[in-house]
Amino acid sequence: MSHKFAVLGLTIVACLTPAFARAQSAVLGPPVWKVFSSTHPTPLFYAASGLAVGRGGSVFIADAGNHRVDKYTPSGALLSVWGTDTAGPLYFEGPRSIAVDPSGSMYVADRGVVKLTSFGRFVRRFSGGALDAASGLTAAGWDIFAISLHAVPSSPLYDRLTLTHLSPSGKVSTVRVFSYPDPPADALLSAAIGTTGSGDLVLSIAGQKHCHSCDGRYYQVWTLSQTGKILSQWSAPGGGISVSVDAAGTIAIADTGKIDFMSSAGEALPSFGVPGCGPGQFGNDLRVAYAPDGTLYASDSQPGPTLDDQLPAAMRAGVVHRLQPTTSPAGFDDSLRGTCPVVRPSDFGQIQGLAVARGGGLVVADESYGLVRFVSQTGQLQGSFPAGHPNFVAVGGSGNLYVPDLQLDMLTKRSPSGVTLARVEPAAFEDAVVDRAGYIYGITPFGQVQVLAPIAASALVERPHIVRQWTIRSYEGSVSGLSPSGIALDSAGNVYVTDTRSNRVQKFSSRGRFLRMWGTQGSKPGQFRTPIAIAISSHDRVFVLDRGNSRLQEFNVDGKLLGVFGRRGMAPGQLLYPAGIAVDSSGRVFVGDNGNDRIQELIGAK
Secondary structure, eight states: OOEEEEEOOOOOOOOOOOOOOSOOOOOSOOOEEEEEEEEEEOOOOSOOOEEEEEEOOEEEETTTTEEEEEEEOTOOEEEEOOOBBBSSSBBOOOOOEEEOOTTOEEEEEEEEEEEOOOOOOOEEEESGGGGGOOOOOEEEEEEEEEEEEEEEETSOOEEEEEEEOTTTOOOEEEEEEEEEESSEEEEEEEEEEEHHHSSSSSEEEOOOOOOSOOOOOEEEEEEETTTTTTEEEOOOOOSOOOEOOOTTTTTTEEEESSSSEEEETTOOOEEEOOOSSTTTTEOOOEEEEEEEEEEEEEEEEEEOOOOOTTOOOOOOEEEEEEEEOOOOSSSSOOOOOOSOOOOOSSOOOOEEEEEEEETTTTEEEEEEEEEEEEEOTTHHHHHEEEEEOSOOEEETTTOOOEEETTTEEEEEEEEETEEEEEEEEOOOOSEEEEETTEEEEEOOOTSSSEEEOOOOOTTTTOOOEEEHHHHOOTTTOOOOOOOEEEEEEETTOOOEETTTTTTTEEEEEOOOOOEEOOOOOSSSSTTSSOOOEEEEEOOOOOOEGGGGGGGGEOOOOOEEEEEEEEEEESSSEEEEEEEEEOOOOTTOOEEEEEGGGGEEEEESSO
């Protein structure tokens, strides 16, 4: 038996859900994120971890990258979006699988199994025991079957697989545990579950043999009764990620760059597709699901290429292939378009610093491209000037710009349009801020705060006039550097420094008297992992960009935590390798989201 399929384009419009997280509700009004300036178009979905087709042909995608579930018509029109990464009944940490029963009710594997009505209304979360680690779901009529893998500590392997049978009310009917290694020295890498037309279960398993001179991976397909009795075991060419079975018993298995097929008797059938991103081509992250009419859908989440700044591009090409049987010699209809990631050369290299221009808009220090860029109040790029790999940019009260040149070990004073007015050398700062009188507060790589007198606009080159300086805590007598990273001033002139060595914020008076410090290493609210940048609003709210935790934290001037915003990811309100930060006079917070090649704006946190 052979299979040939027609590949049809599925054009879907993405619906974005604002995402944010707060540690406590001290700030009035719900702050919201939006993409302020971005290189790339909005993707269809970021990372489909589950795919299912309802009885009426609607397509359901569990989008782990967006923390949501999408519902589409068979032709690709977006019908509904459910889920968020904020606290509440529809909170999804990262949905791992999805199943749909005959009524259209949805079951989502995410910190247990979440049941939703066909309209997306939360019904119940089934949890406890193996269900808390559910990674695969399938519907056999009205009943739901979940598989959970049990990890070997400090290893990418699993030693047990639990099959749990749930009724629509969440009652657990049977639990069957399959132990590994079986045979000895074997382990489990991954597994996926599907259902046959007769109600039996199908497991696609990726196993691992222990051997020193070979890869050791192997693949199997098991058929099981609903009570967990093994009916058959066959070798397979690939698998362990996604599996689906049509009404005739043909088994479709997601593989690397292709879809494998097996007959109901375990016979290997010709595969379909080749690696790539064109018609009949697939990436490495496939999910498959048969529709009742025999149409096979495959979600394909392909990552973009590495950009010029050498940071990997976020996963941006979420595409659904619709495959239908055909007798065409070519095996597919080449009308499919848009499967390749649309990643053009980045407008941003590495956003290392942000500042608010005097008339609004942003000034961006783009270190890898060696440019200072201007961004309008609506997020549009409006020109740039070369600056020798700037690691920050500061704006003075008159609108003049202060830009470092790391290659020449100097600080330049420029007009608001970027024309050089004066240079100060030697001057090596990790970050700097300018007060209303023109005094420059800079943090050196060796933990010193230096205060420079205002730079005369008429002097082409001058030596720095250090008014005062002091060393921040833990750097006294140290010869190692490159740990202090950010500096800011509050309305009273107090100085705040972020220190990545100790993962804390230090506060000093304008004269250098130590006042307080806060923060420890960790990921709990109020803790830091590499606090990379700091900015203070006109209302004296202190915003610290917690790079290692991919989030933004808000404090008052005494170090009391007011809010936590963002998390690691690619959707709006999520961050990858964030760096620069700035706050305008109305309280809008701007974050340089390096890994996603964009600037994000947080509105309402003031």
